[in-house]
Structures are given as C-alpha cells and as structure tokens.
Amino acid sequence: MNAMPTRPAGTGQAAPLDPSLQPLRFLLMRYARAPSASTAGRIADCVDGLLAGGDGRVPLRERCTYRRMRAYWRLVERLG
DSSP: OOOOOOOOTTTOOOOOOOGGGHHHHHHHHHHHHSOOHHHHHHHHHHHHHHHHOTTOSSOGGGHHHHHHHHHHHHHHHHHO
16 A cells, blocks of 8 residues: 655645746636636646646656646536
C-alpha cells in the first residue's frame, strides 16, 4: 500500500507551489467559486500552455496527467 504524502508535523502549511502553476491555481479557484464554460476553456488553455512550454515546466513523468486534465477541461467547456 502506498503511503499518502504528508506535511511536516505542526507546520499546517502545504509545500510551496511552483510559480509557473499560479495562473492554473487561480483559474481552478475561480471555477470552484463560479463554474462556467469560459473558465473551463481558460483552464484547458493554461494547461495547454504548460504542456507546450519547452522549458520543462511539466516534468516528463507528469505529462500524461496534464494531458488528461486538459482533455477533461475541454470536455467541461463543450458541455457548458
């Protein structure tokens, strides 16, 4: 059985987020507060941009996950 990643005891804080993921985080929070097809499309565009960047913003081992996430948000956008 795989152990869940944990935070250091007593800190109450999550690990720092990569600055290149801040726009994605912002859009996900926006969608959580007010779901809309346009926000879903912007999330998919943001993920697409992360995948397209040749600077290694998305580690190779996580690229499949990001592709699936992009496909999911495109579907949400189409279904409205």
